[in-house]
Each structure stands twice: as structure tokens, then as C-alpha cells.
């Protein structure tokens with residue numbers, strides 16, 4: 001008589017276990033975040049020579065996040081010699097449930113030094129990763145630029161970013177020109193985007209800007225790019241109402257200004273955002289004494305589509321790019337790779353000493369356009385419909401070298417700006 005009872009007990013136990021494990025599984029898939037840290041992201045909210053900002057995600061029950069870090073030279077005793085930094089925490093409500101975003105800026109680091117680090121906390125550490133601080137006196141450096149990565153299949157973004165970093169492991173950081181994802185307020189997109197960038201974004205910092213797609217909601221309405229600003233901890237030096245999405249930073253002898261072209265999408269939330277940026281940008285460019293000035297803005301001042309001229313963007317920013325002689329402006333949105341002749345006041349000039357070169361950065365995801373054309377202002381035009389591309393920028397003393405590659409490594413274009421030695 002005992003056997004059927006035991007059988008029934010085992011049967012019910014199995015059912016309970018199955019239900020429990022499937023509910024755990026379902027909950028982790030539905031919420032996308034667990035106690036295990038993921039989406040580990042490097043940015044610089046402060047000086048690249050002495051600080052490193054690190055951000056990651058967990059489920060909401062995880063609090064008290066920490067970073068353990070040590071110079072690579074000390075890795076043999078990493079656990080004993082590591083310093084500990086406590087992270088701040090902020091909640092993020094998404095369509096995949098509530099999440100916790102942890103972030104901390106490590107300070108007082110040695111310049112030009114490799115550090116090993118891990119994030120999380122006792123019992124839930126990420127695997128160790130390495131970052132490198134900028135040298136105090138940089139003679140030259142290289143960074144990567146990625147065109148729009150919005151995708152149907154983010155494996156394409158994954159192969160683009162991995163191939164780029166594998167081919168240029170000396171890159172100090174990478175920049176995105178906006179439209180990182182297709183629907184900015186759909187967390188499925190960010191899960192895919194961060195998973196694809198893993199191995200690079202936790203090793204060199206990302207310094208991205210927003211595009212129009214970062215403002216889209218699931219209902220195809222507009223919002224502020226809240227998922228973007230929650231997950232990228234960027235220099236808080238922008239205009240008051242655009243902090244976290246408009247900013248500037250220095251690396252070596254270059255000054256970078258990172259702008260926002262989504263005046264239409266954000267008009268309801270930040271009326272007058274272009275004039276606010278113009279006031280900020282004028283002061284920002286006036287204050288810098290860096291040799292090189294490089295700007296990023298999603299919508300192009302000089303576009304490659306039959307329609308959709310962005311005259312409001314050009315009217316606001318071109319006079320300042322001219323006045324303070326910004327050397328290069330990287331843009332997105334058109335999904336082509338192109339560059340203009342050096343332009344001043346919208347007109348072709350003899351040399352880049354007098355004008356600004358505007359670069360359409362191409363695409364690093366799946367989306368291509370067939371309705372793009374070369375315009376009168378273009379010195380070079382290429383539509384990457386066959387495979388995605390990426391850009392390398394090398395700043396070396398008086399010479400700035402830009403190259404565009406197909407993701408498979410084939411060179412598309414190479415060009416140089418030389419500053420006359422004074």
C-alpha cells in the first residue's frame with residue numbers, strides 16, 4: 001500500500017519542481033534582469049586619465065553593488081589587493097519589468113595603466129575584465145566610430161563591433177552616432193544591443209549620442225531617450241535639460257562635442273532645445289584650447305537622401321562649427337558612408353584648414369537605404385548595402401587620419417587632415 005503513495009508523492013514533487021523552475025525561468029526571461037550583473041558598460045563621466053565610469057544592470061532585489069579593481073600588475077593577488085568602490089543605484093522601469101542600474105566612477109587612478117575589475121558583490125561577481133586609463137601625455141590615439149546599429153538582427157552589430165575591435169585593439173574608445181536601437185523604449189532591443197557589444201564595451205569606453213530612434217516608445221510615440229540616459233553614464237556637463245545626452249569631453253589633444261538633433265521628437269519635453277544647445281556649444285567651443293575639435297550629431301547637416309534636408313540643424317550649428325573651426329563632424333541617420341569637401345558657410349573651400357569635413361558614418365546594423373545619392377558637396381560617397389562598415393580615427397600630433405572599413409576588413413576610404421605647424 002505504500003508504493004502508490006510514494007509514487008504519488010514523487011509525481012507531485014516533480015510537478016512542483018517543474019512549475020517552480022519554469023516560473024523562475026519565465027520570470028528571468030520576462031524581466032531580463034537577474035542577480036547576476038550584466039550589460040557591464042564602460043564610459044567616461046570624468047577625466048579619461050584618472051577615472052573610469054562603470055555601469056551594469058541587475059534585478060531590483062540586488063542592492064549595494066560594488067566594483068573591485070586593481071592594477072593588472074597585481075592580478076596574482078587580485079582578491080587581496082583589490083580596492084572597492086560602492087556604486088550608486090537607480091531603478092529603471094521597462095516593458096520587461098523593473099531593473100536596477102548600478103554605476104560608479106572610479107577616481108584617483110594612475111594614468112596610462114591597465115586595471116582588472118569586476119562588478120557585483122559577494123556571491124554574485126561578474127567575470128574579471130580589464131580597462132586602461134589614458135596616458136597623461138598622449139602623443140597619439142585611435143578611436144572607433146559606428147554608424148547606426150539599429151537592427152532586425154543584432155548579430156550584425158555584434159560582428160561589426162567585434163571585427164572592428166579585433167582589427168584595431170589599440171582603440172581607446174568607441175563612439176556611436178545615434179540610432180543604436182530601433183525602438184529606444186523597448187528593452188528587448190537593449191538586451192540584444194548590450195549582449196552583442198559584450199567583450200568590447202566592458203573593455204573600452206562607449207561615448208555615444210542619441211538618434212531619433214532612441215526617443216521612440218513601443219506605441220511609436222515620442223519620449224525623452226530615458227533608456228539611453230539611464231544606461232550610459234556620460235559627462236554631466238551639458239545644457240541643464242539635456243544632461244546625459246549632450247556633453248563634451250577631452251581625450252589627448254582632441255575636444256569632443258556630442259550633440260542632439262532630435263528637436264522635433266523632443267519638442268514637447270524640451271522646447272527650444274536647439275537654442276539651448278547653441279548657447280552651450282558656443283561657450284564650450286570658446287573655452288577649449290585643444291588642437292582638434294570633433295563633433296558628433298545624429299542628423300546630418302549635409303544629407304545624402306533625396307529629401308529630408310535638416311535645415312534647422314544646419315542653421316543652428318554650422319555658424320559655430322565655422323567660427324570655432326571644428327575639424328570633423330560625424331553624423332548618422334542616412335546609413336551611408338560619405339564625406340564632404342571641407343565646407344565653410346556651406347560652400348566648398350580649398351583646404352581643411354579653412355573648412356569642416358562632414359562625415360556620414362554608415363551603418364553598423366542591418367538597416368540600409370536604397371534612396372541615397374551623392375550630393376554636390378560630397379568628395380566621397382559609398383552606400384554600404386552589401387555589408388556594414390565602421391570608421392577608425394587616428395589623432396597623431398598635427399595629423400588626423402580617418403579610414404572607413406567594411407566589417408570584413410576591406411578598406412572603403414582613407415583621408416587625412418594636416419594642421420600647418422605654426
Ligand SMILES: [Fe+2]
Nearest residue numbers: 179211212333
Ligand atoms: Fe535616424
